[in-house]
Structure formats: structure tokens, C-alpha cells
Amino acid sequence: MTYIEKIISLLRILSQENGASIDTLTKDLDLSPNRIYQNIRGIEKAGIEVIKDKVGFRRIRKEQLLATFNMTTKELQIIDVLKESIRKQKCIYIKEYSDSKGNVETFKVEPVKLFDNNRRIWVFDVADYQHKQFKLSRIGKLENSETPVDKYRHIDPKIDVFGSTGKEFIEVSFLLTDLACHLIKETYPESFKNIFPSSNKDFPFKFQAFVTSFWGVGRYILGMPGHIIDIKPISLLEHIKTETKKAYYFS
Template sequence: MNEQQKILRIFRLIHILAGNQRKTIKQLQNTLEVSQSTIYKYLNLLEELGYCVDKDEHDKYFIFEPDHRMPLFIEEEVQFLNQCLSGLPNNNPYKISLSKKIQLNGLFIPTAQELKQRMYTRLILQINEAITNQLWITLCKYQSADSSTSEDRIVLPKKIDSENGQLTAFDVKRNAIRMFKIHRITKIEHAEKPAQPVNPEILTPVDLFGLTGPLPIKVELLLSQRAKHLLEEEYPAAGSFITPENNTLFPYRYVSEIRDFKGVGRFILGLPGEIQIISPIELIAYLLERMKGYTFISNIQTMSV
């Protein structure tokens, strides 16, 4: 392994350990594709660099960072230590150890979160480049929320929502549009265009809710104050489609084109009584059909007085 690969893997390790999901040694080994002993060496190296690596009761590792970082030595202490060390032979173990700490003291060592943010920004730039140039990419060792394993996912990026940390892309393996969490991506590589035929919906635009379909569907809704707030919070781009409405119960109107009823349907069903559907009538029919699949459980206890 050359030094560049080693550095990149260490940065990826910091990115993983600084995230919300803690990892076992085995999971780190599979993600970084190195031996177990190498993972332990990397963890020790992070400790030497000043990062606090810890593990929980399930032997899952993470980086712990206090709210404030303090330097190893203040300037006066550095001067005093240099004077003391100057009189010791160069092979003295204490001189070597302290000299390393003094050197680190003069360096700006970014926190894991700062490095994570830099990597996040780099991923955003790579994805935007792929969207602009219609390039296929590989999300290396991507771990979905419903799986404990990670795998490479070859995708064609369609839309990115950096504020909510979501990537909408055409997934070759699923042969459909899928949503990916950017914080679960640790590395992106260019990929060749798949040889096999792909779903025609890959050529169609993606709507606000990250879905696609053959034809645009105009949707018009009236929103309560709460519905408007939640819609803009979950989908920041929705703000450009919302206008004030002279209505006490529903003071906002949302008008836009969608590609599938699923996305807007989930949002409406999650806010009963907060949204009034103006059009189309097919959306109402879709919601009524969806509600047939809902199971309502009533637990009523009969009490005798």
C-alpha cells in the first residue's frame, strides 16, 4: 500500500468514526478493505495525532471530542521545554517523545467533525460535477439503513439536496430512482456506463419529492401554517412554489408539477387535517386507495363499575 492510499484510508476512518453510526472492528475492516491488524494500527495512529478514540459496550468504535480543544502546551511552556531538551542526547526516549508533542502543539489539528465537514463538501462537489456532466459514479461501500452490510452502488446522480443531505440517483442494481444519504457515503469513484438496458425513467426529470415518472402532473394544495413550515423544512426548494392565500385555516397555496403521487401522498397522509387538495382528482383517489391498506387497532378495555 502506498502512502497516498494510507492517508486516504485514515481520512475515511476519521469520517466514519465521527459519524452517528458507530462501527465494530469487523465493519471497519470490511469498509476500508484492510486487515484487522491494520485497523488497530490506524486507531493507534489517530490516538497519537490527538484524537480521542473510544468504544462502547458493544465494542463499536467512535471518536469522542470535547466541546473545546486545548493545546498541549502554552508558548512559555514550549520555550522552557526546548531549553531543557537541548541538553539531552538525541537518542534519549523522553527527548524524542516530548519533541513530537511539541511539534504537534504547533500544528493545527482539525477536529474529526471539521474533517468530516471537509469530506462532506468534497463529496458534494464530486456529485455536482457528475450531475452537470451526466457521469455515472460508484458509491463505494454504501450501507443502506435497512441493511447491516455495505456494497458498491453504481448510480447516475439526478438531484442533490445538500441541506437535507440527500442524493437522488438512478440505481443500476435496483433499476429505479433511489434516495441516498450523503453522510453514509465515504468515497466516490467514476463508473462506466452500464452495458445492460436501463429503466426509461432514467431520462425523465426528478420532482421535488425525489421521484420520477413519464409525465408531469400538476398538483395544487392549500396548506396550514404547520404544513407549510414542515414542507419547507423537509424540502427547502418547496418555498418557491408557495404563495400566500386569503384563507384563515389554510393561509398558503402550493402549486407545482410532480412525477409520482407517492412522495406528495406520504406528506399529505402524515398531516391529517392540515392540507386541502384542490387538484387533481386522481390524487384524492390515490390517497383513498392507500388508506385501504392502513390497519387501525383499537384496544378497548371494558370496565365494570
């Protein structure tokens, strides 16, 4: 078995429901414990959380693994450049950024934090003097800068499982069908810790979490008609009703 094949096998074993012990990994992969720990640290540096369930046991969430590998080569290169810029505490130019309205702009920013499974970057916009978030998939290219960042003006973002940011958290909950539960875990891997069993046989799962806005959670609910009920609080339900009215394109 080549070293690359051993890495692939390591990821496959760790993504199983119960994961594996270091001893098991050592025997199955014919690697020393030190090399196993070294590879695990490499996996964590790649943005994949390695969970320690028991003494000597490690596992990774399959949904997060799939989300991490569902990236283009360009996005992976952008992640590496951003991580290096954060490490060196240097500004960076985000060039040819295409926003949702079709505008293409360039921004000089101080990178603060990657989030949403490395799909977004939280930055301080030097020109606008405010924090913003950018989707990596919308970035055309990056250009390094030697300008040092002023980390004392950085604010650590409040980020919910849907990738939304804000100043305050609001508690929301709703019941889901099997399909809705599967899709929320696939699309938002961090949501697994907010899903619990429900006593409703048709909607056997309950999602309960704190969100920073209704934008992300609302967009998810609107995409699952008939598969979500008992939406709380009332203000979230009102948000869904308002957004639903906007979906009527013909009068």
C-alpha cells in the first residue's frame, strides 16, 4: 500500500460511525503511532475536525469530509494563500470578486478567519473600515500585500451553522422529515450537533440552535416545502411568509 493509499484509508476509517483507536490505525495502516498522530494533525490543518470520542479513539464527520473535498483546485489554492496571509498578519487584495448582483470589484482587506468549512472568509475592509465576509467561490484571484494588519480592531464574528454572521444570537427550532434531516447535515455539516430525536413519526427529527439572522435558516426552510413544520419563534415564521410572497413572480 502506497503512502497516498494509506492516507485515503485513514480518512475512510476515521469517517466510519465509531472511528478507530490509534492502536487499530497503527495495525491496519502499518504506520507508527507518531506517523498516525502526524497525519491526524495534517487532517486538522486542512480544516477537518478530528473528534476524540474515547481514550485513543478518533473520528471525523463524513458530512464534513465530503464538504471539504467538494472544492475546486482554485478554491483550495485560495485557502492556502489566505491561511498564509492570516499567519503572517498581512493585508491581502481580493481581486475580481463577483457579488450576487453581478458587480466585480477589488478589495484590500485584513483577513481574520476562515469559516463555513473554509467556504467563506471573515475580513476587515480597509477602505470601508468595517468587517465583511466573502465567499471563496466568488473570488477571482488574490494578491499579497506587505501592509501589516491591525489585529486590535478585529472582531471575532458570531457565526451560526448556516454561515450567517451577526451581533446577536436568536434561538430557533423546527421539526424535520428524514429527507430534510439528511439534506441539512449534508449542506451544513456543523448542524449535526443541533439535531435531536422527535416524538413525531412523520417528522422524526428536531433542529434547535441559535442563529445570527433569519437569512440563512430561512433560505434552507424555503427550499424544503412540506418537509418542515412547527417553526419557532413566530418572528422566523413571519420572515418565511414574507420571503414566500416574494416568490410569486406573476400577478
